[in-house]
Amino acid sequence: MNKYLREDIPSPCYVLDEALLRSNLELMKRVQEESGASIILALKGYSMWSAFPLIKQYLKGCTASSVWEAQLAADKFGSEVHAYAPAYKAEDIKQLLPIVNHISFNSITQWEAYAGQAKAAGVSVGLRVNPEHREADTELYDPSAPGSRLGVRASELENVSLDGVEGIHVHNLCECDSYALERTLAAVENKFGDLLHQVKWLNLGGGHLMTREGYDVDHLISQLQRLKATYNLDIILEPGSAVAWQTGPLVCEVVDIVENQGSIALLDISATAHMPDVLEMPYRPHIEGAGLPADKPYRYRLGGNSCLAGDVIGEYSFDEPLKPGDRLVFADMMHYTMVKTTFFNGVQHPDIGILREDGSFDVVRHFTYDDFRSRLS
Numbered sequence: 492m493n494k495y496l497r498e499d500i501p502s503p504c505y506v507l508d509e510a511l512l513r514s515n516l517e518l519m520k521r522v523q524e525e526s527g528a529s530i531i532l533a534l535k536g537y538s539m540w541s542a543f544p545l546i547k548q549y550l551k552g553c554t555a556s557s558v559w560e561a562q563l564a565a566d567k568f569g570s571e572v573h574a575y576a577p578a579y580k581a582e583d584i585k586q587l588l589p590i591v592n593h594i595s596f597n598s599i600t601q602w603e604a605y606a607g608q609a610k611a612a613g614v615s616v617g618l619r620v621n622p623e624h625r626e627a628d629t630e631l632y633d634p635s636a637p638g639s640r641l642g643v644r645a646s647e648l649e650n651v652s653l654d655g656v657e658g659i660h661v662h663n664l665c666e667c668d669s670y671a672l673e674r675t676l677a678a679v680e681n682k683f684g685d686l687l688h689q690v691k692w693l694n695l696g697g698g699h700l701m702t703r704e705g706y707d708v709d710h711l712i713s714q715l716q717r718l719k720a721t722y723n724l725d726i727i728l729e730p731g732s733a734v735a736w737q738t739g740p741l742v743c744e745v746v747d748i749v750e751n752q753g754s755i756a757l758l759d760i761s762a763t764a765h766m767p768d769v770l771e772m773p774y775r776p777h778i779e780g781a782g783l784p785a786d787k788p789y790r791y792r793l794g795g796n797s798c799l800a801g802d803v804i805g806e807y808s809f810d811e812p813l814k815p816g817d818r819l820v821f822a823d824m825m826h827y828t829m830v831k832t833t834f835f836n837g838v839q840h841p842d843i844g845i846l847r848e849d850g851s852f853d854v855v856r857h858f859t860y861d862d863f864r865s866r867l868s
Contacts, residue, residue, distance in 0.1 A: 493779055495742050495820050499852050502744040502818060503760045503841035505829055507542060509848045511738040515702040516549040519734070522701060522708065523551075526715035528726035531573060533697045534560040536731015536826050540567040541845065541855040546734065554694075554729040558586045565590040573694070573729070575619060575660055577640060579605060588612040593727075595619050595660035595694065598643060599651055606655055617658030617694060618643060620686075624678035627665035627698070629772060635663040645682040659686060662696025666732055669711040672699060676714060692725040693718065699728055702736040735825035740779070741765065741841060745817045746796065754791045756813050761795035762804045764835040766821070766828060769804055779820040781807040789813065797836040834863045 495506055519530050529551045540563060552571025553564035564572045574587055575595040584605050587594065594609050595617035596602040606616045621642030627633035634641040641662075661679055664671055672695070680687065687693065701708055715726050743760040762769045769776060784790050787808035795802035834840060840858035847853065 493820055494846070495740055495779075496818050497852070500742055500844060500846075501842050501854065502742055503765070503839065504742045504854070505739065505824055505841050505843050506742055506852075507539060507735075507739040507825060507843075507845045509542075509545065509845055512542060512545060512735065513848070515734060515736060515738060516546065518702055518708065520549050522712060522715075526712045526726070527719050528715045528728055530728045530730065531571065532568070532734055533729045533731035534564060535830065536697065537735040538563060538830055539735075539825070539843065541843070543568050550734075552592070555591070558583050561587055561590055573727070575617075575694075584608060588614055593617060593658065593692070593694070595658065597641065599647060602656070610655060615657045615692070616655060617660045617690075617692070618653070618656050619660040619662070620645070620679070620683055622661060622663060622675060622678040622682055624663060624675055626663055626667050626671040626675060629665065631771065632665040633663070648686075653686065653689070656686075656690060658690050658692040658694060659683060660694040660696065662694075662698065664696065664698025666700045666703075667698050668700065668703075669707050669714060672711065673714055676718065687722045687724065690724065692727060693722070694727040694729065697728070697730045697732070699730050700733050700736065701730070702733045732826045737823050738825045739823075739846070741821040741824035741828070743819050743821065743841075745813050745815050745819065747815055748791075748813060754789075754813075755794050756791045757794050757796060758804075758819065759796055759839065760841060761797040761799075761802055761835065761838045763795065763797060763799050763802050764833050764838050765795075765841060766804070766824065767831045767833075768827060770801065775805045776824070777822040778807055779822055781809055781819070784808050793819075795838075797838050799836075834866050837863050 523530055531552045531554050532550050533554050535556045547568055553568050554573040555561035555564050556576055561572050561574050572591045573593040574591045577597045593615045597619050609616045619642040621644050625635045630636050718726055743758045745756050746759050747757045749755045784806040787810050789812050790808045792806050793804040842854050843856040844854045
């Protein structure tokens with residue numbers, strides 16, 4: 492029996508598998524020990540703070556993309572906090588400086604406006620650069636796409652004094668391998684090599700999917716070792732997906748079956764509200780025990796329980812007919828999923844639970860009408 496189809500796991504529910512999370516963290520521990528780099532948790536990809544007690548046994552801190560994420564890191568993780576956002580307001584800086592260790596600015600104007608305050612507060616200041624080298628497969632997630640608003644290009648740094656910049660922040664990967672990193676580093680060194688010899692740290696951002704099966708971890712380690720030896724830098728990686736990659740599913744239930752040019756199974760979840768990357772990326776999530784439309788005898792289009800006409804997850808096939816009450820297990824729903832959920836349509840938000848290493852299960856968050864009501868006023 493599927494270990495996520497047990498009676499004490501409700502539907503719908505995001506289920507973190509603690510043992511799988513630890514396995515990912517053990518791999519990251521190896522990368523840190525052998526490369527000398529530091530790995531921190533990108534809250535934009537995974538901010539399930541009930542898992543922080545385990546994660547902080549392995550990772551050095553968090554990186555925040557907003558004031559609220561930084562506050563969560565300071566409040567619930569309690570270690571180093573790094574910050575980057577495309578633009579900060581003066582009030583943001585006022586709230587961030589007491590709680591962050593590193594801050595990276597997205598533009599020369601932002602750096603000139605706030606670097607002095609940051610340095611006076613004892614915060615290490617960095618500048619995000621754009622290597623103008625593309626590796627991401629989906630343009631929506633490509634920081635180096637033409638016309639990108641993210642990072643400073645080398646041409647913008649001509650005749651600009653960068654006195655006081657202690658770090659460089661680079662992020663252009665999205666669920667990429669170590670060879671994409673190698674190509675990116677070649678572009679960074681070509682365009683910003685002189686600056687690398689001047690700064691103290693290099694933040695290589697996220698997108699390093701080191702916990703995916705087949706990823707060449709040894710090659711990653713060798714790239715990081717070379718960087719440290721060449722430039723004598725502190726190297727920082729801040730993956731989001733890799734930390735929680737394949738660490739737990741979204742469990743849901745069939746509510747009804749309707750017919751219209753085929754069978755449609757309506758679920759107690761919503762793609763747009765609970766798995767938005769299915770529509771935004773787009774991608775077809777894996778369901779344990781299901782196949783492609785022609786693989787198995789019973790074929791269904793799976794739809795969400797909102798009024799959005801396009802709230803459709805995709806077509807799947809099954810060994811047996813689906814019926815109301817049947818459970819489905821959507822795999823790999825921890826990273827970049829819970830952080831993007833909404834209360835659209837007032838559809839019941841999935842619970843959040845943890846399948847502990849000892850086999851016990853805890854619901855750590857149950858959402859109610861009060862949560863929906865409190866979203867707006």
